Amino acid sequence: xxxxxxxxxxxxxFFIFFIPVALWLFLLIVLPHLELLRISFLGSGGKGFTLxxxxxxxxxxxxxxxxxxxxxxxxxxTMIVLVVSLPVAFYITxxxxxxxxxxxxxxxxxxxxxxxxxxxxxxxxxxxxxxxxNVFLVKIGLFKEPIELLYNDVSMxxxxxxxxxxxxxxxxxxVMGSLDxxxxxxxxxxxxxxxxxxxxxxIPYCMPGIMSGSIIVFMLVLGSYLTPKLMGxxxxxxxxxxxxxxxxxxxxxxxxxxxxxxxxxxxxxxxxVALKLTKQDFTKVIx
Amino acid sequence: xxxxxxxKDLTKKFGDFTAVNNLTFDVEDGxxxxxxxxxxxxxxxxxxxxxxxxxxxxxxxxxxxxxxLGIEPNKRPVNLVFQxxxxxxxxxxxxxxxxxxxxxxxxxxxxxxxVNDMLERVGLPGSGSxxxxxxxxxxxxxxxxxxxxxxxxxxxxxDEPLGALDAKLREHMKVELKKLQVKVGTTFxxxxxxxxxxxxxxxxVAVMNSGKFEQLDTPQNLYSNPSSSFVAQFVGNNNKFAxxxxxxxxxxxxxxxxxxxxxxxxxxxxxxxxxxxDMFIRPEAIIINPNNTKSTFxxxxxxxxxxxxxxxNSRLLVTPEKSDQEIIVALPQNRQFDHIKAKDSIxxxxxxxxxxxxxxxxxxxxxxxx
Numbered sequence: 001x002x003x004x005x006x007x008x009x010x011x012x013x014f015f016i017f018f019i020p021v022a023l024w025l026f027l028l029i030v031l032p033h034l035e036l037l038r039i040s041f042l043g044s045g046g047k048g049f050t051l052x053x054x055x056x057x058x059x060x061x062x063x064x065x066x067x068x069x070x071x072x073x074x075x076x077x078t079m080i081v082l083v084v085s086l087p088v089a090f091y092i093t094x095x096x097x098x099x100x101x102x103x104x105x106x107x108x109x110x111x112x113x114x115x116x117x118x119x120x121x122x123x124x125x126x127x128x129x130x131x132x133x134n135v136f137l138v139k140i141g142l143f144k145e146p147i148e149l150l151y152n153d154v155s156m157x158x159x160x161x162x163x164x165x166x167x168x169x170x171x172x173x174x175v176m177g178s179l180d181x182x183x184x185x186x187x188x189x190x191x192x193x194x195x196x197x198x199x200x201x202x203i204p205y206c207m208p209g210i211m212s213g214s215i216i217v218f219m220l221v222l223g224s225y226l227t228p229k230l231m232g233x234x235x236x237x238x239x240x241x242x243x244x245x246x247x248x249x250x251x252x253x254x255x256x257x258x259x260x261x262x263x264x265x266x267x268x269x270x271x272x273v274a275l276k277l278t279k280q281d282f283t284k285v286i287x
Numbered sequence: 288x289x290x291x292x293x294x295k296d297l298t299k300k301f302g303d304f305t306a307v308n309n310l311t312f313d314v315e316d317g318x319x320x321x322x323x324x325x326x327x328x329x330x331x332x333x334x335x336x337x338x339x340x341x342x343x344x345x346x347x348x349x350x351x352x353x354x355x356l357g358i359e360p361n362k363r364p365v366n367l368v369f370q371x372x373x374x375x376x377x378x379x380x381x382x383x384x385x386x387x388x389x390x391x392x393x394x395x396x397x398x399x400x401x402v403n404d405m406l407e408r409v410g411l412p413g414s415g416s417x418x419x420x421x422x423x424x425x426x427x428x429x430x431x432x433x434x435x436x437x438x439x440x441x442x443x444x445x446d447e448p449l450g451a452l453d454a455k456l457r458e459h460m461k462v463e464l465k466k467l468q469v470k471v472g473t474t475f476x477x478x479x480x481x482x483x484x485x486x487x488x489x490x491x492v493a494v495m496n497s498g499k500f501e502q503l504d505t506p507q508n509l510y511s512n513p514s515s516s517f518v519a520q521f522v523g524n525n526n527k528f529a530x531x532x533x534x535x536x537x538x539x540x541x542x543x544x545x546x547x548x549x550x551x552x553x554x555x556x557x558x559x560x561x562x563x564x565d566m567f568i569r570p571e572a573i574i575i576n577p578n579n580t581k582s583t584f585x586x587x588x589x590x591x592x593x594x595x596x597x598x599x600n601s602r603l604l605v606t607p608e609k610s611d612q613e614i615i616v617a618l619p620q621n622r623q624f625d626h627i628k629a630k631d632s633i634x635x636x637x638x639x640x641x642x643x644x645x646x647x648x649x650x651x652x653x654x655x656x657x
Binding site: 191 | 370377
């Protein structure tokens with residue numbers, strides 16, 4: 001009898017913590033998605049069941065091309081972020097002193113206390129025609145007149161890399177911190193050069209962190225709206241802008257939610273393929 | 288005999304602290320050489336300099352007569368077995384052992400043959416596909432050694448690799464390591480703070496203290512003829528007496544214990560700075576119920592305070608009459624003294640030849656030493 005009352009107590013406290021989480025998940029995530037899923041199958045007049053909204057994605061090249069472009073650029077951005085983040089994480093965890101580690105982490109974190117909008121404006125102040133870099137380059141006489149550095153794919157990629165780097169560095173630092181220095185020394189002792197140490201020891205060891213960082217960055221970049229909109233050129237249309245246009249500009253909620261679901265589905269598929277290709281276990285990666 | 292490793296005037300300083308102080312020694316090819324010392328004596332620093340992870344502040348290291356100055360660890364003909372082994376967790380046993388061979392650019396059948404040969408040699412045939420986490424402590428040990436030996440290094444360095452094992456396995460691995468070294472014939476340089484490991488396995492042992500070698504000798508000589516107070520205390524068990532040395536009219540030296548008691552000595556000493564000395568007598572040099580007739584033989588009555596039973600390593604804790612000096616006496620293994628009980632009064636004694644004396648040093652090996 002005593003045992004029973006104890007388990008009941010545990011159950012009650014469990015529900016007290018579980019209910020807010022369940023409510024939050026259900027009301028703010030599951031319910032809206034179910035509604036979006038429902039209206040994505042409605043015709044333009046809001047009546048009847050139809051697959052036209054989904055068909056439009058595959059039949060109109062502008063839609064699926066935008067998606068392919070967005071996905072490829074997102075993969076590309078993720079790869080650049082990874083290449084930049086690995087040495088940064090290595091420097092913070094293995095080379096800098098413990099005191100400097102905290103300082104460096106703060107330096108990486110601080111920009112993210114500011115909203116994305118402000119950070120993108122920061123880049124624009126630097127890069128625009130009358131911006132800091134142009135003024136400087138003209139002054140030292142490299143250019144005769146200012147050139148447009150903004151509104152092209154390069155500036156957009158730069159912005160995306162900058163805004164998502166933190167989300168790669170933090171999970172990699174988490175794993176790399178637990179990498180025993182003697183593993184690196186042992187590899188060096190057994191004849192490995194710098195490149196082989198990275199390829200055979202550090203990267204395989206950090207793979208769970210690399211994969212979880214890559215998934216977060218990929219999803220963030222794929223779903224970002226501000227940076228491509230503000231820093232990209234007229235030709236660099238992002239798939240999220242298509243959704244925005246459908247819902248806000250054309251007021252076509254049905255088409256917009258169909259695109260939203262396609263984005264979710266296709267990006268999940270890309271991640272699944274990536275996990276399979278790198279032979280990573282999803283449950284290990286999300287730890 | 289060929290010299291595998293030659294160290295000359297080697298010094299390493301970290302800021303003001305001198306970790307390794309002007310060391311010079313040679314290690315012959317094919318020997319098992321141990322460096323024995325308490326933690327913080329500089330032995331790991333010395334090993335890491337030989338491996339190439341630290342640059343010496345001064346002096347030189349030559350391996351097989353080739354100067355190693357400025358040569359990276361991956362280019363040196365030495366390999367290091369790390370204290371915590373540092374096996375690569377993301378690789379299986381086979382890949383761990385093949386790692387070094389592949390870095391040398393070896394491919395295909397040659398690698399497979401060498402790895403399997405090596406696995407057989409260390410007594411783990413067919414374990415190639417096992418994960419590192421599936422191995423026991425002793426097996427990990429052997430993989431770590433195999434991973435180095437497969438590269439056929441001129442010198443294999445071992446950094447207290449038995450430290451993490453439990454006592455029983457450590458005893459076993461000591462013998463295994465010695466047998467393995469004899470079998471492969473590679474020069475082993477082994478560092479440890481455990482004197483028994485060093486004694487059991489080594490051809491030569493260097494006792495290191497504060498960056499210097501106190502004594503470099505065979506285990507037998509270290510045990511029977513320690514050259515300093517530090518060595519006498521660190522190697523094996525010893526009874527330590529704080530004594531004042533005195534000389535009688537006929538030139539015979541005596542040790543007068545600060546805890547009471549006067550003991551005769553066989554050696555003669557030059558008393559220069561002080562007559563405060565430390566006298567050491569091994570527990571097994573003390574005889575129970577002696578019937579020696581030598582005039583200088585030290586014999587006394589003593590009270591048994593406790594019997595420290597430990598199988599073949601059993602001892603008595605006694606205090607001589609009119610003294611509070613505690614003495615450990617080894618019990619012979621023939622059980623002839625089984626009748627001795629605590630609080631008994633017995634007769635003990637030792638030949639003065641068995642005692643060694645060194646000028647008193649303030650140095651303590653362990654912090655909690657009295």
